[in-house]
Amino acid sequence: MKQSPMTEVVGMTGMMRAEGLFHVKQHPGAPVAANVADRTVSRETHSLAGTGEKTRSTMKLIILDRDGVINEDSDAYIKSPEEWNPIPGSLEAITCLNHAGYRVVIATNQSGIGRGLLDLETLNKIHRKMHRMVQEAGGLIEAIFFCPDVDEANPFRKPNPGMLLEISRRLKCSLQGAPMVGDSVRDIRAARAANAWPLLVRTGKGARTLERDAESCANVLVFDNLATVAEYLTTDHE
Ligand SMILES: [Mg+2]
Numbered sequence: 001m002k003q004s005p006m007t008e009v010v011g012m013t014g015m016m017r018a019e020g021l022f023h024v025k026q027h028p029g030a031p032v033a034a035n036v037a038d039r040t041v042s043r044e045t046h047s048l049a050g051t052g053e054k055t056r057s058t059m060k061l062i063i064l065d066r067d068g069v070i071n072e073d074s075d076a077y078i079k080s081p082e083e084w085n086p087i088p089g090s091l092e093a094i095t096c097l098n099h100a101g102y103r104v105v106i107a108t109n110q111s112g113i114g115r116g117l118l119d120l121e122t123l124n125k126i127h128r129k130m131h132r133m134v135q136e137a138g139g140l141i142e143a144i145f146f147c148p149d150v151d152e153a154n155p156f157r158k159p160n161p162g163m164l165l166e167i168s169r170r171l172k173c174s175l176q177g178a179p180m181v182g183d184s185v186r187d188i189r190a191a192r193a194a195n196a197w198p199l200l201v202r203t204g205k206g207a208r209t210l211e212r213d214a215e216s217c218a219n220v221l222v223f224d225n226l227a228t229v230a231e232y233l234t235t236d237h238e
Pocket of ligand 1: 065
Protein backbone atom coordinates (compact mmCIF):
# COMPACT_ATOMS: atom_id res chain seq x y z
CA MET A 1 0.00 0.00 0.00
CA LYS A 2 1.20 3.48 -0.67
CA GLN A 3 2.29 5.73 2.16
CA SER A 4 1.01 9.25 1.88
CA PRO A 5 2.41 12.18 3.83
CA MET A 6 0.94 12.71 7.25
CA THR A 7 -0.66 15.82 8.54
CA GLU A 8 0.99 17.46 11.46
CA VAL A 9 -0.37 19.36 14.39
CA VAL A 10 1.36 22.70 14.27
CA GLY A 11 -0.09 24.50 17.26
CA MET A 12 -3.14 26.25 18.59
CA THR A 13 -4.28 29.82 18.37
CA GLY A 14 -6.10 31.36 21.31
CA MET A 15 -9.40 31.22 19.49
CA MET A 16 -8.94 27.63 18.45
CA ARG A 17 -7.91 26.71 21.94
CA ALA A 18 -11.10 28.29 23.24
CA GLU A 19 -13.04 26.16 20.80
CA GLY A 20 -11.12 23.09 21.88
CA LEU A 21 -9.57 22.49 18.50
CA PHE A 22 -6.02 21.91 17.42
CA HIS A 23 -5.02 23.58 14.22
CA VAL A 24 -3.95 20.95 11.73
CA LYS A 25 -1.58 21.80 8.94
CA GLN A 26 -2.88 20.11 5.85
CA HIS A 27 -0.42 18.86 3.29
CA PRO A 28 -1.75 18.46 -0.24
CA GLY A 29 -3.29 15.04 -0.59
CA ALA A 30 -2.81 14.29 3.06
CA PRO A 31 -4.69 11.21 4.16
CA VAL A 32 -5.52 11.99 7.74
CA ALA A 33 -6.20 15.10 9.70
CA ALA A 34 -7.55 15.51 13.16
CA ASN A 35 -9.53 17.97 15.15
CA VAL A 36 -8.45 17.19 18.64
CA ALA A 37 -10.47 18.62 21.47
CA ASP A 38 -8.47 20.03 24.34
CA ARG A 39 -9.43 17.24 26.70
CA THR A 40 -7.26 18.35 29.58
CA VAL A 41 -9.70 20.78 31.13
CA SER A 42 -12.68 18.46 30.97
CA ARG A 43 -10.73 15.46 32.16
CA GLU A 44 -9.57 17.34 35.22
CA THR A 45 -13.08 18.65 35.79
CA HIS A 46 -14.45 15.13 35.81
CA SER A 47 -11.65 13.83 37.98
CA LEU A 48 -13.36 13.59 41.34
CA ALA A 49 -10.69 11.50 43.00
CA GLY A 50 -7.00 11.02 42.49
CA THR A 51 -4.82 12.78 39.96
CA GLY A 52 -5.60 13.55 36.35
CA GLU A 53 -2.97 11.03 35.30
CA LYS A 54 -4.56 8.31 37.36
CA THR A 55 -7.91 9.09 35.77
CA ARG A 56 -6.35 8.98 32.33
CA SER A 57 -4.77 5.59 32.89
CA THR A 58 -8.10 4.06 33.88
CA MET A 59 -9.99 5.54 30.94
CA LYS A 60 -11.09 3.33 28.06
CA LEU A 61 -11.15 4.11 24.38
CA ILE A 62 -14.13 3.85 22.05
CA ILE A 63 -13.90 4.70 18.36
CA LEU A 64 -17.02 5.78 16.49
CA ASP A 65 -17.68 6.10 12.81
CA ARG A 66 -19.51 9.41 12.23
CA ASP A 67 -22.08 9.20 9.42
CA GLY A 68 -24.83 6.72 10.17
CA VAL A 69 -23.66 6.27 13.75
CA ILE A 70 -23.78 9.75 15.31
CA ASN A 71 -25.63 11.62 12.56
CA GLU A 72 -28.15 10.70 9.90
CA ASP A 73 -26.31 9.59 6.78
CA SER A 74 -26.92 10.61 3.20
CA ASP A 75 -25.89 8.91 -0.03
CA ALA A 76 -25.26 12.44 -1.30
CA TYR A 77 -22.66 13.03 1.48
CA ILE A 78 -22.94 15.45 4.39
CA LYS A 79 -21.71 18.67 2.79
CA SER A 80 -22.77 21.43 5.19
CA PRO A 81 -23.52 22.00 8.87
CA GLU A 82 -27.23 22.21 7.94
CA GLU A 83 -27.06 18.65 6.60
CA TRP A 84 -25.48 17.34 9.79
CA ASN A 85 -28.30 16.14 12.04
CA PRO A 86 -27.83 13.82 14.99
CA ILE A 87 -29.56 10.47 15.19
CA PRO A 88 -31.97 10.62 18.15
CA GLY A 89 -30.20 9.53 21.33
CA SER A 90 -26.68 9.54 19.87
CA LEU A 91 -25.49 12.68 21.64
CA GLU A 92 -26.75 11.44 24.99
CA ALA A 93 -25.08 8.10 24.26
CA ILE A 94 -21.71 9.85 23.94
CA THR A 95 -22.30 11.55 27.29
CA CYS A 96 -23.21 8.21 28.83
CA LEU A 97 -19.98 6.68 27.49
CA ASN A 98 -17.93 9.62 28.81
CA HIS A 99 -19.45 9.23 32.25
CA ALA A 100 -18.58 5.53 32.22
CA GLY A 101 -14.94 6.44 31.59
CA TYR A 102 -14.71 6.20 27.81
CA ARG A 103 -12.57 8.51 25.71
CA VAL A 104 -14.69 8.99 22.59
CA VAL A 105 -12.84 9.39 19.30
CA ILE A 106 -14.21 9.51 15.76
CA ALA A 107 -12.70 7.78 12.73
CA THR A 108 -14.50 8.79 9.57
CA ASN A 109 -13.82 8.53 5.86
CA GLN A 110 -14.62 11.89 4.32
CA SER A 111 -13.92 11.32 0.66
CA GLY A 112 -16.40 14.09 -0.14
CA ILE A 113 -13.38 16.36 0.27
CA GLY A 114 -11.34 14.41 -2.25
CA ARG A 115 -14.33 14.42 -4.58
CA GLY A 116 -14.56 18.21 -4.34
CA LEU A 117 -17.99 18.17 -2.69
CA LEU A 118 -16.87 20.13 0.37
CA ASP A 119 -13.67 21.74 1.57
CA LEU A 120 -11.74 21.45 4.81
CA GLU A 121 -13.16 24.68 6.17
CA THR A 122 -16.71 23.39 5.71
CA LEU A 123 -15.80 20.09 7.35
CA ASN A 124 -14.44 22.05 10.31
CA LYS A 125 -17.72 23.98 10.51
CA ILE A 126 -19.65 20.70 10.50
CA HIS A 127 -17.44 19.41 13.28
CA ARG A 128 -17.82 22.59 15.30
CA LYS A 129 -21.58 22.05 15.16
CA MET A 130 -21.12 18.43 16.24
CA HIS A 131 -18.79 19.37 19.11
CA ARG A 132 -21.22 22.09 20.25
CA MET A 133 -24.24 19.79 20.23
CA VAL A 134 -22.36 17.01 22.01
CA GLN A 135 -21.14 19.46 24.64
CA GLU A 136 -24.66 20.82 25.10
CA ALA A 137 -25.70 17.24 25.83
CA GLY A 138 -22.94 17.09 28.45
CA GLY A 139 -20.50 14.95 26.48
CA LEU A 140 -17.16 15.30 24.78
CA ILE A 141 -15.65 13.97 21.57
CA GLU A 142 -11.94 13.99 22.21
CA ALA A 143 -10.70 13.83 18.64
CA ILE A 144 -11.87 13.46 15.08
CA PHE A 145 -9.71 11.64 12.55
CA PHE A 146 -10.72 11.67 8.93
CA CYS A 147 -9.36 10.60 5.57
CA PRO A 148 -10.22 12.96 2.72
CA ASP A 149 -8.75 10.70 0.05
CA VAL A 150 -10.83 8.84 -2.55
CA ASP A 151 -8.08 6.31 -3.25
CA GLU A 152 -9.02 2.93 -1.77
CA ALA A 153 -5.32 2.08 -1.51
CA ASN A 154 -4.77 4.88 0.98
CA PRO A 155 -3.78 3.06 4.17
CA PHE A 156 -5.76 5.55 6.25
CA ARG A 157 -9.03 5.08 4.36
CA LYS A 158 -11.28 2.49 5.98
CA PRO A 159 -11.47 -0.51 5.51
CA ASN A 160 -7.70 -0.16 5.81
CA PRO A 161 -6.63 0.05 9.47
CA GLY A 162 -4.26 3.03 9.23
CA MET A 163 -6.63 5.58 10.74
CA LEU A 164 -7.33 3.41 13.77
CA LEU A 165 -3.64 2.63 14.23
CA GLU A 166 -2.92 6.35 14.07
CA ILE A 167 -5.50 6.99 16.80
CA SER A 168 -3.77 4.39 18.94
CA ARG A 169 -0.39 5.99 18.30
CA ARG A 170 -1.43 9.58 18.93
CA LEU A 171 -3.60 8.90 21.97
CA LYS A 172 -1.19 6.31 23.34
CA CYS A 173 -4.14 3.96 23.77
CA SER A 174 -4.25 0.26 22.95
CA LEU A 175 -6.83 -0.88 20.42
CA GLN A 176 -6.89 -4.39 21.88
CA GLY A 177 -10.55 -5.02 22.59
CA ALA A 178 -11.48 -1.35 22.11
CA PRO A 179 -15.01 -1.07 20.69
CA MET A 180 -15.25 0.43 17.20
CA VAL A 181 -18.83 1.28 16.26
CA GLY A 182 -19.80 1.51 12.61
CA ASP A 183 -22.63 1.02 10.15
CA SER A 184 -20.69 -0.42 7.23
CA VAL A 185 -18.48 -3.34 6.27
CA ARG A 186 -15.61 -0.85 5.97
CA ASP A 187 -15.85 -0.18 9.68
CA ILE A 188 -15.96 -3.87 10.58
CA ARG A 189 -12.96 -4.68 8.41
CA ALA A 190 -10.91 -1.76 9.68
CA ALA A 191 -11.68 -2.70 13.28
CA ARG A 192 -10.72 -6.33 12.72
CA ALA A 193 -7.50 -5.39 10.92
CA ALA A 194 -6.53 -3.07 13.78
CA ASN A 195 -7.35 -5.66 16.42
CA ALA A 196 -10.22 -3.58 17.78
CA TRP A 197 -13.72 -4.89 18.59
CA PRO A 198 -16.21 -4.23 15.79
CA LEU A 199 -19.80 -3.37 16.73
CA LEU A 200 -22.49 -2.72 14.13
CA VAL A 201 -25.48 -0.37 14.43
CA ARG A 202 -28.61 -0.66 12.29
CA THR A 203 -28.79 3.10 11.80
CA GLY A 204 -27.37 4.76 8.70
CA LYS A 205 -26.35 2.04 6.26
CA GLY A 206 -26.35 -0.59 9.03
CA ALA A 207 -29.58 -2.37 8.11
CA ARG A 208 -28.46 -2.47 4.47
CA THR A 209 -25.04 -3.76 5.52
CA LEU A 210 -26.62 -6.62 7.46
CA GLU A 211 -28.80 -7.52 4.52
CA ARG A 212 -26.16 -7.34 1.81
CA ASP A 213 -23.07 -8.59 3.58
CA ALA A 214 -24.14 -11.07 6.21
CA GLU A 215 -20.85 -12.94 5.88
CA SER A 216 -18.76 -9.94 6.97
CA CYS A 217 -21.19 -9.34 9.82
CA ALA A 218 -20.82 -12.85 11.20
CA ASN A 219 -19.87 -12.82 14.88
CA VAL A 220 -20.36 -9.06 15.06
CA LEU A 221 -22.66 -7.77 17.79
CA VAL A 222 -25.50 -5.75 16.24
CA PHE A 223 -27.36 -2.92 17.97
CA ASP A 224 -30.34 -0.78 17.02
CA ASN A 225 -28.37 2.43 17.45
CA LEU A 226 -25.55 4.11 19.39
CA ALA A 227 -27.81 4.54 22.42
CA THR A 228 -28.19 0.79 22.79
CA VAL A 229 -24.44 0.33 22.28
CA ALA A 230 -23.79 2.77 25.13
CA GLU A 231 -26.35 1.03 27.31
CA TYR A 232 -24.71 -2.33 26.63
CA LEU A 233 -21.16 -1.13 27.25
CA THR A 234 -22.04 0.69 30.46
CA THR A 235 -24.07 -2.16 31.97
CA ASP A 236 -22.47 -4.81 34.11
CA HIS A 237 -22.97 -8.12 32.29
CA GLU A 238 -21.49 -10.39 34.92
MG1 LIG B 1 -20.88 5.33 8.35
